[in-house]
Amino acid sequence: MTRTVALALVDPAGRPLGALPPFEVPSPWWQEAESVVAGARRKYGVEVTVLRLLTAERPAPPGGRVTYLAEVAAPPRSPLSPMDADLSPHPLRLPYAEPGGPAASVAWATAALDRFGRPATRVTQQRTWNLSAIWRLDGPHGTAWLKQVPAFFRHEPAVLRWLGRAVPGIGPTLLADDGDGRMLLDHVPGEDRYGADAAERAAIAADHHTLQVRALRDVDELVAAGVPDRRGPALARWLRSTLAPHGTLPDDLEARLDEVRRCGLPDTLVHGDLHPGNVRSDGQRRTIIDWGDSFVGHPAFDILELTLELDAASAASHLAAWCARWLASVPGCEPERAVELLRPVLWWRIAAVYAAFLAGIEPSERVYHDADVPECLARAAAVVAEPSPA
Known part of the structure; x- marks a missing residue:
């Protein structure tokens, strides 16, 4: 099963630019962003950051045709079609689903890694949806993960701090958190x-x-x-x-x-x-x-x-x-x-x-x-x- 992706593009200020033609990605799971970013780069030569889901053809995941709002620094060279997307604000919208939000979160995480002497040389968007946004940060001193969550999950860093103190090694290592949903986690080797x-x-x-x-x-x-x-x-x-x-x-x-x-x-x-x-x-x-x-x-x-x-x-x-x-x-x-x-x-x-x-x-x-x-x-x-x- 695959996913057919359409991207409605905005600039970092949130101004609409137009829509890219749909393309296929191998992962059917709607929250997975890495294959969407890679597909847009491969097919249209444009670097996108996926912000949020706009519409879905099916009543539930996975697969089918889905449309996302995505941010780009500059319009792509490929022709864009007119956008048909609701860009009105919503009080429950998450910070990482807004234009500029992912960049602010990545800047927070890379600054923290710099303080630890672990500079990131590559940042990859992995996932984004209503429960979390996740980026992988790679550098010469290893891998770390930026995870940002909504308010109903914001106790997770407190649990990780307790685990690290009381039962070391049984949970991920928390490197930093901002008290507002962002956390920086050390890489956990292995597989799920x-x-x-x-x-x-x-x-x-x-x-x-x-x-x-x-x-x-x-x-x-x-x-x-x-x-x-x-x-x-x-x-x-x-x-x-x-x-x-x-x-x-x-x-x-x-x-x-x-x-x-x-x-x-x-x-x-x-x-x-x-x-x-x-x-x-x-x-x-x-x-x-x-x-x-x-x-x-x-x-x-x-x-x-x-x-x-x-x-x-x-x-x-x-x-x-x-x-x-x-x-x-x-x-x-x-x-x-x-x-x-x-x-x-x-x-x-x-x-x-x-x-x-x-x-x-x-x-x-x-x-x-x-x-x-x-x-x-x-x-x-x-x-x-x-x-x-x-």
Whole structure:
């Protein structure tokens, strides 16, 4: 599957210049910008910076025809057609989606690297969408990554600082952040572990248990640093308020969470999106990345996510190992019962995450997530309807 890309061009001041003829790129994923930048350079000899999605032919990614707004320093030599693009301002537009925004962010990152004695000689735009903008910065002293995120992910640097101090090596190294969504990260060698086998997933779960046990003593510090508080009643309030525009939740939600509390597992740092693709490994070490979805809450959420794609037998094996670890760490707790009670809550929580995205991003970008909330609510309903285990 490929993507057909159309680019509406503006100059650094935001003045419209015209549109390039559509061209194909090999990556179908709409947020991936590197192939778009390379395709415009190869086909039209123009250096572009992708700013944001304007329109999409399909109701959801991937593939199809998509149109982006892109910034250029000067008009290309290729003929341009008239633009048909809405360039009006929007209060939810992200700084890196505005003309001049990427250049300001790259300038911040390269200045930071200069201070560290690690000058960047090449900057490559990798990704941009409503959840992040990512650039790769290469130089003679190695690679660093500029990541810029919206307000609902701005606690990620606080989590990375805590990880670096409390559990060194388990998360990416934070080199710098500006407190306003920009962070500079050191390169993590290896590859994302999509498709990890059972043994590797077990190792990830064991690593994560060590992290979560260490975090038990620092949950109040993490919340004070801005990490969302999703403990017990706070989780119920957040779920109900966030999902209110999308439907109602069961009347017994609070009672269910009270039962979870009685199972005796303590609240801790939760990654919030713990799947193998958010783990990088070079065969020597594993690093858990992308902590923007993290929160303080029940540890079972992460093991439930880590086992979502597995068959029933494999998932049961991983869950049994997780329960054994928590029984060893917190004697007398009831991890099996907590897991069963939280199965539908997992899907309500993921639905609420997507609902928060929809509420916090401009309309043209909502196509990325429009289908996610109803799908997750349907998954929750299906879990609730399942017979209780004997």
